[in-house]
Amino acid sequence: xxxxxxxxxxxxxxxxxxxxxxxxxxxxxxxxxxxxxxxxxxxxxxxxxxxxxxxxxxxxxxxxxxxxxxxxxxxxxxxxxxxxxxxxxxxxxxxxxxxxxxxxxxxxxxxxxxxxxxxxxxxxxxxxxxxxxxxxxxxxxxxxxxxxxxxxxxxxxxxxxxxxxxxxxxxxxxxxxxxxxxxxxxxxxxxxxxxxxxxxxxxxxxxxxxxxxxxxxxxxxxxxxxxxxxxxxxxxxxxxxxxxxxxxxxxxxxxxxxxxxxxxxxxxxxxxxxxxxxxxxxxxxxxxxxxxxxxxxxxxxxxxxxxxxxxxxxxxxxxxxxxxxxxxxxxxxxxxxxxxxxxxxxxxxxxxxxxxxxxxxxxxxxxxxxxxxxxxxxxxxxxxxxxxxxxxxxxxxxxxxxxxxxxxxxxxxxxxxxxxxxxxxxxxxxxxxxxxxxxxxxxxxxxxxxxxxxxxxxxxx
Numbered sequence: 001x002x003x004x005x006x007x008x009x010x011x012x013x014x015x016x017x018x019x020x021x022x023x024x025x026x027x028x029x030x031x032x033x034x035x036x037x038x039x040x041x042x043x044x045x046x047x048x049x050x051x052x053x054x055x056x057x058x059x060x061x062x063x064x065x066x067x068x069x070x071x072x073x074x075x076x077x078x079x080x081x082x083x084x085x086x087x088x089x090x091x092x093x094x095x096x097x098x099x100x101x102x103x104x105x106x107x108x109x110x111x112x113x114x115x116x117x118x119x120x121x122x123x124x125x126x127x128x129x130x131x132x133x134x135x136x137x138x139x140x141x142x143x144x145x146x147x148x149x150x151x152x153x154x155x156x157x158x159x160x161x162x163x164x165x166x167x168x169x170x171x172x173x174x175x176x177x178x179x180x181x182x183x184x185x186x187x188x189x190x191x192x193x194x195x196x197x198x199x200x201x202x203x204x205x206x207x208x209x210x211x212x213x214x215x216x217x218x219x220x221x222x223x224x225x226x227x228x229x230x231x232x233x234x235x236x237x238x239x240x241x242x243x244x245x246x247x248x249x250x251x252x253x254x255x256x257x258x259x260x261x262x263x264x265x266x267x268x269x270x271x272x273x274x275x276x277x278x279x280x281x282x283x284x285x286x287x288x289x290x291x292x293x294x295x296x297x298x299x300x301x302x303x304x305x306x307x308x309x310x311x312x313x314x315x316x317x318x319x320x321x322x323x324x325x326x327x328x329x330x331x332x333x334x335x336x337x338x339x340x341x342x343x344x345x346x347x348x349x350x351x352x353x354x355x356x357x358x359x360x361x362x363x364x365x366x367x368x369x370x371x372x373x374x375x376x377x378x379x380x381x382x383x384x385x386x387x388x389x390x391x392x393x394x395x396x397x398x399x400x401x402x403x404x405x406x407x408x409x410x411x412x413x414x415x416x417x418x419x420x421x422x423x424x425x426x427x428x429x430x431x432x433x434x435x436x437x438x439x440x441x442x443x444x445x446x447x448x449x450x451x452x453x454x455x456x457x458x459x460x461x
Contacts, residue, residue: 025326
């Protein structure tokens with residue numbers, strides 16, 4: 001494989017990793033949450049009453065599903081089925097709804113459906129009656145059978161159509177993950193709000209160990225701060241900033257020894273350069289290559305440096321990053337408000353590819369550019385500082401192929417990391433973009449402060 005193809009293969013692998021990483025944490029959406037989303041997509045036929053005449057029209061989503069099914073050759077159910085289905089949903093909702101004396105019958109029916117219509121997509125699997133169960137599609141499956149017995153199975157959904165209907169409707173809600181709430185309530189963008197049930201630590205652990213240990217605590221912290229600061233978007237931004245500072249501070253404390261070791265390695269660049277100059281043929285001469293490696297290891301040992309410390313840092317950072325991603329994506333509060341027109345739960349890439357030149361578009365673009373610049377500086381600043389030391393402390397000499405190759409590999413890795421960050425940021429929620437921007441600024445400050453401290457210590461020697 002030539003160098004060009006190898007690079008393309010690596011970049012392709014990084015892009016593929018984005019989609020793998022985005023699904024590394026489980027969704028917190030409970031069946032009731034999903035049922036609310038499904039009901040938002042198909043709340044029944046549109047009923048119009050004029051005098052004694054009643055007409056029914058398919059809602060847009062249901063009509064689209066039926067049209068697609070017909071195009072693919074599926075037999076579709078008669079409108080009579082959907083009329084009877086709506087009647088059954090209303091009857092079940094009224095079984096659990098307490099009517100208000102301040103409303104008339106029609107108004108009470110609307111309120112019953114508004115609060116309990118989602119039961120259309122819940123129920124109990126293989127039940128002989130509709131109920132307020134906890135299994136997705138339980139009631140729908142029962143009604144397909146019972147209504148089919150009443151109006152004739154030729155007028156009810158076939159097995160193929162039922163599977164197609166479920167698949168198409170599920171596609172519309174499967175990407176929504178903002179279901180981590182500490183109090184039950186209405187969450188989501190205006191006009192698309194759904195009821196999200198409260199989640200506790202026990203539920204989080206039922207989703208997985210990472211979800212219980214990391215994702216839920218971070219998300220619950222975001223939710224608590226968002227509630228404390230209030231709605232409107234700015235409160236959520238403050239919540240993200242505080243969470244970012246807390247998480248990054250904890251990461252710095254956990255990886256402090258490894259980070260200092262990395263910085264020491266950067267501080268030793270002038271001495272490493274001098275050693276490399278002693279073995280100009282180490283790239284081709286096996287003896288010089290081994291001698292160079294021994295000399296470098298001796299220098300690391302003398303300064304109490306573990307050259308593998310960067311692996312430990314990445315080992316800690318990776319699950320934390322994935323967990324923060326899952327928490328920011330899953331936070332119900334972050335999906336509810338917008339900042340300068342940008343919903344904090346919306347993907348940056350999608351926001352930049354839609355509604356051009358609107359306030360939300362400008363906010364998404366500005367956030368993306370600021371994050372990209374900050375991340376680029378954060379990934380390169382240590383090398384820039386090290387390069388400055390080498391220029392200052394090491395006289396210009398003939399090139400060393402081995403050293404040049406090592407530097408080239410480091411630059412390539414840096415560029416790949418930056419490309420991966422940019423690609424990943426395209427699918428990041430805006431909240432995660434804020435986290436990454438602030439995190440990059442903290443990394444830059446950390447690198448500069450550590451550099452200044454180590455330089456002062458070195459000059460005192």
